Amino acid sequence: MPEVAALAADLRLAAHRLTRRLRQQRPQDGLTLTQLSALAVIWREGPLTAGDLAVREQVKPPSITRVLALLQAEGLVKRSVDADDRRHVLIQITPVGSARLEADVQAREAWLARQLDTLTPQERDLLRRSVALIDRLAEQ
Amino acid sequence: MPEVAALAADLRLAAHRLTRRLRQQRPQDGLTLTQLSALAVIWREGPLTAGDLAVREQVKPPSITRVLALLQAEGLVKRSVDADDRRHVLIQITPVGSARLEADVQAREAWLARQLDTLTPQERDLLRRSVALIDRLAEQ
DNA sequence: TATTGTTATACTCTATAACTATA
DNA sequence: TATAGTTATAGAGTATAACAATA
Numbered sequence: 001m002p003e004v005a006a007l008a009a010d011l012r013l014a015a016h017r018l019t020r021r022l023r024q025q026r027p028q029d030g031l032t033l034t035q036l037s038a039l040a041v042i043w044r045e046g047p048l049t050a051g052d053l054a055v056r057e058q059v060k061p062p063s064i065t066r067v068l069a070l071l072q073a074e075g076l077v078k079r080s081v082d083a084d085d086r087r088h089v090l091i092q093i094t095p096v097g098s099a100r101l102e103a104d105v106q107a108r109e110a111w112l113a114r115q116l117d118t119l120t121p122q123e124r125d126l127l128r129r130s131v132a133l134i135d136r137l138a139e140q
Numbered sequence: 141m142p143e144v145a146a147l148a149a150d151l152r153l154a155a156h157r158l159t160r161r162l163r164q165q166r167p168q169d170g171l172t173l174t175q176l177s178a179l180a181v182i183w184r185e186g187p188l189t190a191g192d193l194a195v196r197e198q199v200k201p202p203s204i205t206r207v208l209a210l211l212q213a214e215g216l217v218k219r220s221v222d223a224d225d226r227r228h229v230l231i232q233i234t235p236v237g238s239a240r241l242e243a244d245v246q247a248r249e250a251w252l253a254r255q256l257d258t259l260t261p262q263e264r265d266l267l268r269r270s271v272a273l274i275d276r277l278a279e280q
Numbered sequence: 281t282a283t284t285g286t287t288a289t290a291c292t293c294t295a296t297a298a299c300t301a302t303a
Numbered sequence: 304t305a306t307a308g309t310t311a312t313a314g315a316g317t318a319t320a321a322c323a324a325t326a
Contacts, residue, residue, distance in 0.1 A: 004256045004257055005246070005249055005253050007267060007268055008249040008252040009180075009245060009249055010271045011252065011267060012162055012248070012249065014271045014275050015158045016159055016173055016174075016177055017177075017275070018151075018155045018277065018278045019159045020197075020199065020278075020294085021278045022152055023315090024295095032315065033156060033315090033316090034315075034316060034317090037153060037156055037157075049284080050286095051283090051284060057160075058160050058164070059160065059318090060319085061285060065285065065287085066316080066317085067316090085284085086284095086324080086325055087283065087284040087285070087324070087325045087326065088284070106145070109145055109148040109149055109152065112148040113145050113148040115277045116144045116147055116151075119273065123273055126266065126270055127147060127270050127273055127274075128150070130266050130269075131150045133259065133266065133267055134154040134155075134267075137256070138157040138160075160316095160317085163292095163316095164318095172292065174292075174293065189308095190308060191308075199294070201309080202294080202295070202308085202310080202311095203293070205310085206292095209309095225307085226301080226303085227303065227307040228302095229307075229308065284323100284324085286321105287321085287322075288319105288320085288322095289319090290317100291317085291319105293314105294315080295312100295313085295314085295315100296311105296312090296314105297310105297312085298311080298312100299309080299310070300307100300308085301306100301307085302305100302306080303304100303305080
């Protein structure tokens with residue numbers, strides 16, 4: 001299936017380049033891409049355990065511990081031990097975290113939104129549908 | 141344009157997650173994503189200068205120097221001073237580099253190709269067209 | 281014993297600033 | 304002086320291995 005392999009190669013390169021481009025768009029003193037991504041999951045799906053967050057973010061537990069330590073130090077999330085199973089650490093976003101998430105997402109996304117604005121509505125719809133597909137692929 | 145902002149956020153998260161997932165698929169002793177990406181450009185568009193490669197890869201010159209030093213150390217590319225302008229360094233892929241590129245791409249892509257194989261031909265076509273769009277966005 | 285999370289450590293990726301060589 | 308590339312250095316992101324606490 002050479003046709004599928006070619007698509008795989010192109011998709012990999014495109015994702016890599018877009019991520020690189022987005023990483024450059026970090027506003028002064030803003031949250032990093034990784035922090036923003038984790039905080040968005042905590043906001044949308046929290047409270048959740050550190051382990052669940054690691055699975056959701058497709059990284060290993062030590063990587064999540066690191067991100068959480070930073071987010072907590074800035075008061076953006078709260079970590080608390082689960083009373084039912086004291087091995088679990090439950091994470092939830094704070095009001096400060098929600099406000100920060102909203103502000104940083106806007107700043108961070110400004111560049112990409114401007115780019116998307118140059119596309120036709122049909123092209124944006126195409127992208128919207130492919131985002132759903134990519135999420136499905138990355139989940140496996 | 142809240143609709144465009146939402147798409148921007150979703151696209152950012154999807155690209156980030158897919159890149160992370162692909163990074164995990166690195167075969168033992170295989171080239172990294174960054175090395176592979178650079179080598180593919182050199183193969184497709186070489187010989188080219190180090191500066192052109194940096195622009196093409198959307199990174200700063202020092203980042204490219206680092207990647208090139210590694211690729212050269214493994215005998216995958218050749219660096220030579222341009223006789224016309226001795227400030228320029230021309231990069232080209234070696235036969236060993238071409239062979240290595242092909243082998244590593246196959247190993248690296250195996251996981252993604254398997255995932256893509258579970259999609260319908262229509263869905264793959266959708267992805268193919270969106271890859272072209274993403275490339276256009278990231279180029280700006 | 282198995283599971284959850286953390287700490288210690290190391291490697292990859294990228295950038296900014298300072299430098300060298302060439303134009 | 305300006306440009307191309309490199310070196311030095313630092314910060315972000317991630318992993319594996321070893322550990323502590325809890326089940």
